[in-house]
Amino acid sequence: MRLPTLRRDVVCQQAVELVTDYLEGRLSRRDARQFEAHLRACDGCEEYLRQVKATITVLGSVQPDDLAPETRQGLLELYRQFRGE
Amino acid sequence: MVGRGLLRHGAKVTGRAGGPNRTAPAAAKHRIGRAPYAAGVSDDDLVRRLRAGDESAFAEAVNTYHSSMVRLAQTFVSSRAVAEEVAQDTWLAVLKGIDHFEGRSSLKTWIFRILANRARSTGVHEQRTTPVDLTDEATVDSRRFDAVGAWSDPPAHWSDEVVDRLSSGPLVAQVRAGISELPEGQRAVVTLRDLDGLSSKDVCDVLGISQANQRVLLHRGRSRIRALLELELAKR
Ligand SMILES: [Zn+2]
Numbered sequence: 001m002r003l004p005t006l007r008r009d010v011v012c013q014q015a016v017e018l019v020t021d022y023l024e025g026r027l028s029r030r031d032a033r034q035f036e037a038h039l040r041a042c043d044g045c046e047e048y049l050r051q052v053k054a055t056i057t058v059l060g061s062v063q064p065d066d067l068a069p070e071t072r073q074g075l076l077e078l079y080r081q082f083r084g085e
Numbered sequence: 086m087v088g089r090g091l092l093r094h095g096a097k098v099t100g101r102a103g104g105p106n107r108t109a110p111a112a113a114k115h116r117i118g119r120a121p122y123a124a125g126v127s128d129d130d131l132v133r134r135l136r137a138g139d140e141s142a143f144a145e146a147v148n149t150y151h152s153s154m155v156r157l158a159q160t161f162v163s164s165r166a167v168a169e170e171v172a173q174d175t176w177l178a179v180l181k182g183i184d185h186f187e188g189r190s191s192l193k194t195w196i197f198r199i200l201a202n203r204a205r206s207t208g209v210h211e212q213r214t215t216p217v218d219l220t221d222e223a224t225v226d227s228r229r230f231d232a233v234g235a236w237s238d239p240p241a242h243w244s245d246e247v248v249d250r251l252s253s254g255p256l257v258a259q260v261r262a263g264i265s266e267l268p269e270g271q272r273a274v275v276t277l278r279d280l281d282g283l284s285s286k287d288v289c290d291v292l293g294i295s296q297a298n299q300r301v302l303l304h305r306g307r308s309r310i311r312a313l314l315e316l317e318l319a320k321r
Contacts, residue, residue, distance in 0.1 A: 011234035016224045020304035024285065044239030048225075054244040055311040058260055059279035061251055064152035071169070072147060075176060079143045082180050 010038045015045045019052050128192040135183045147176070150193060153281050154200050159265075160273045161204035171207055175200040190290055194283065197291045201273070224308045243318040256317060263313040264306075270298075271306035278303055 010018075015038050021027050022035050039046045134142030151172060158168035178199050186195055229238040250256050264272060264280075270292075277288045278299075289299050 011230075012236045012239075013225070013227070013230040013234035016308075017304075019224070020300055020307065024300055024303075026300065042236075044236040047240045047242055047244060050244035051240060051247075051311050051315070052307060054247045055307055055314060056279055057248055058251060058256070058314065059264075059275065059307075059310060060282070062257060062261055062264065062280050064156040064280075067148065067152050071151070072144070075147050075151065075173065076140070076144060078173065078176065079140060079180070082177060083138055083140075 010034050012038075012042060012045050012048075015039070015042070016048055019049055022049075023052070128188065132183065132186060132188070132192060135180075143176075143180075146179075146192075146196075150196055151176075154196065156280070157197060157273065157276055158200060158204040160269060160276060161201070161208040163208075167207060168204070171204045172200065174203055178203070190287065194287045194290055197277070197281075197283075197287075198293075201291050201293075222305050222308075224304065225312075240315065241319065243315070247314060247318065250318070256314075259313065259317055260310060263310050267306050267309060270294075270302045271309070274299055274302040275306035275310070279307070 015035060018027065018031070018035055022032060027035060039049060131142055131146060135146065154172040154175060155165070155168045158171040159165065162168050162171060175196065179196055182199070186192070190198070229236060231237040247256075264275060267275060273292055274288055274294075277283045277291060278285065283291065285296060285299055285303075288294075288303075289296055292299075294302075
């Protein structure tokens, strides 16, 4: 796993690479503090992190297709066959 | 670089990533936790009824998991019809194996792992090539940064609006299409993690990948979908 060592002044191009490690709690405490300090000072990266969080929200709203009644019925028939009924 | 075809390697591994770390206390904690799933069904109760041959328990499990199973299977096979077959075969394997389910993972994770293994081997059988991430992938187009790596073309502000725009318009359909175009590994991880809401540990367990690879695939998949949203939201 490549975990870039943060320079004292983390730049934006590094910061965007660290977003997932940050959200997953995988940055060291020191790196996380530097990341947060950068975001406080950088409007672009602050918005970028918000966008990634918004993306996660959007992804969470994507539902699977509804279970078709005939599919459900077919599986119940499979079940009865399996049970030997 | 990490992530070189590890999904494929993972398919051959019968053990689980982090398997030895699954201590008894963790399993006990899980059972006590009785985290309810969509239908408010606890694993213990459902597993007991499945073992007892209770058809309504099977119907509940189908209602809760089948659609997500087909969605995950579609990551690995070429058609919806084949994905449905894989899900059906998985249910048979679940019925045959339920007596051996040890509760070391949640029932959902256990079912999904059976499904992923079957879907992957079916995908191989179909001679479908698996796109494997070999190249480094920039999170954001490097042309948007200046020589020292600061934004030259910073992101426009749209994060506050995107949730409002979900209910109207084609955004969700576009995101769905974007997910289906992700490389296989990214698609599987994003689907399990962000669409189905599994923990990172459970995603590793289902796909047989390391935590580090899970994070790389998640990062890349989310980054691509963020870029897609950025394009869509800039179209106004
Ligand atoms: Zn920045």
